[in-house]
Amino acid sequence: MSDKIALERRYGATNYAPLPIVLSRGEGPWLWDDEGRKYLDMLSAYSAVSFGYGHPKILKAFTDQAARLAVTSRAFHSDTLPPFLAKLCEVTGMDRALPMTTGAEGVETAIKCARKWAYVSKKVPRDTAEIIVCDGNFHGRTSTIVGFSSEPQYRDDFGPYATQGFKHVPFGDATALAAAITPNTAAFLVEPVQGEAGIVVPPEGYLKECERICRERNVLLIVDEVQTGLGRTGKVLAIHHEGVKPDGLILGKALGGGLMPVSAFLAREDVMGVFKPGDHGSTFGGNALGAAVGLASLNVLLDENLAERSATLGDYLLKKLKAVQSPVVTDVRGKGLLIGVELDPRKVSARRFVETLLKHGVLSKDTHGTVARFAPPLIVERADLDWAVDRIRDALREYGPVYEKAA
Numbered sequence: 001m002s003d004k005i006a007l008e009r010r011y012g013a014t015n016y017a018p019l020p021i022v023l024s025r026g027e028g029p030w031l032w033d034d035e036g037r038k039y040l041d042m043l044s045a046y047s048a049v050s051f052g053y054g055h056p057k058i059l060k061a062f063t064d065q066a067a068r069l070a071v072t073s074r075a076f077h078s079d080t081l082p083p084f085l086a087k088l089c090e091v092t093g094m095d096r097a098l099p100m101t102t103g104a105e106g107v108e109t110a111i112k113c114a115r116k117w118a119y120v121s122k123k124v125p126r127d128t129a130e131i132i133v134c135d136g137n138f139h140g141r142t143s144t145i146v147g148f149s150s151e152p153q154y155r156d157d158f159g160p161y162a163t164q165g166f167k168h169v170p171f172g173d174a175t176a177l178a179a180a181i182t183p184n185t186a187a188f189l190v191e192p193v194q195g196e197a198g199i200v201v202p203p204e205g206y207l208k209e210c211e212r213i214c215r216e217r218n219v220l221l222i223v224d225e226v227q228t229g230l231g232r233t234g235k236v237l238a239i240h241h242e243g244v245k246p247d248g249l250i251l252g253k254a255l256g257g258g259l260m261p262v263s264a265f266l267a268r269e270d271v272m273g274v275f276k277p278g279d280h281g282s283t284f285g286g287n288a289l290g291a292a293v294g295l296a297s298l299n300v301l302l303d304e305n306l307a308e309r310s311a312t313l314g315d316y317l318l319k320k321l322k323a324v325q326s327p328v329v330t331d332v333r334g335k336g337l338l339i340g341v342e343l344d345p346r347k348v349s350a351r352r353f354v355e356t357l358l359k360h361g362v363l364s365k366d367t368h369g370t371v372a373r374f375a376p377p378l379i380v381e382r383a384d385l386d387w388a389v390d391r392i393r394d395a396l397r398e399y400g401p402v403y404e405k406a407a
């Protein structure tokens with residue numbers, strides 16, 4: 001075992017089980033380990049590195065700003081936060097933005113905002129507001145958020161939880177949402193594509209129908225685009241596939257340009273308007289450095305047409321993966337460059353399969369026991385994807401014969 005891994009095992013907490021690789025350098029979509037071996041990154045740090053490693057424009061914004069002014073707290077104004085907020089609203093079509101650092105903090109902000117909106121605006125009796133969430137959701141790891149996770153490992157030993165504030169409905173079922181709404185419902189919180197649940201794409205028209213129901217029943221539609229946002233699914237936001245306009249939106253991961261945590265909760269005017277000075281905050285949220293990096297990331301996304309690129313290359317990769325016939329693959333699905341390959345757990349676990357892929361030079365991660373995900377940085381080249389599919393075929397061959405379906 002590498003001595004680096006041994007050192008981490010000796011001193012680190014065991015809340016992760018990393019693949020046995022020690023990374024030491026990254027460039028574009030490529031990573032190198034500490035022995036100089038090269039890998040194609042098909043995980044992108046769960047979309048945090050959507051613009052690749054060391055993107056020159058984002059890196060320049062980072063180093064210039066870090067040298068000039070980094071952290072001021074929100075006790076003062078900085079000269080980089082206002083243009084970042086304006087750009088965020090312009091890109092997303094939302095009225096106002098509240099900057100945070102991690103995705104989970106963005107979700108917490110959304111929960112607080114939705115509850116206060118329910119009490120102030122909808123006149124829901126104090127402490128009775130409900131938020132509807134989906135089975136299989138992933139919104140982060142704070143104690144409130146894991147309280148409404150349907151994944152037993154994420155929640156079981158971390159209670160007690162507020163038992164009344166959240167209600168579950170099946171993902172992809174708008175009728176169930178309509179049936180679950182009560183006069184006390186503040187919001188429906190949903191991922192456009194469930195990432196951690198195994199790249200679960202809902203039926204077409206689902207979000208549009210949810211939007212209609214929420215509007216009709218005066219319930220906030222809050223979309224968690226921490227993973228799907230900023231080009232990942234082939235549009236700037238995944239909700240753009242159906243022209244949905246939510247009341248609240250959460251961004252994170254890619255917003256930090258692969259360099260630092262930057263997240264935001266965005267909302268329409270009257271919803272964000274419930275926050276008064278002192279209601280909410282975060283020491284690092286909206287810091288001058290994060291704002292400069294966030295703005296540079298949004299500019300890169302737009303200037304380089306990365307959403308379109310994700311749509312084109314995503315279609316290409318999906319077709320190529322679907323053409324690979326292997327007895328261990330049971331399904332290939334996704335949107336843009338967010339693709340999941342479902343494996344037959346009787347033949348190979350997803351964990352074992354991603355370890356095999358690692359050996360062949362492709363970095364991926366298992367999710368939900370049976371799914372390997374393929375979500376490379378959006379700046380990846382078509383030829384890199386061809387190379388990756390060859391490697392994926394090699395890896396699959398270790399578990400049975402592999403054929404190519406005729407086009």
Ligand SMILES: *Cc1c(COP(=O)(O)O)cnc(C)c1O
Pocket residue numbers: 046101102103104105107138139140141191195196224225226227228252253
């Ligand atoms: C990753 C993720 C989060 C949490 O983000 P962190 O930065 O890890 O706190 C929230 N929602 C979704 C959909 C995510 O994929």
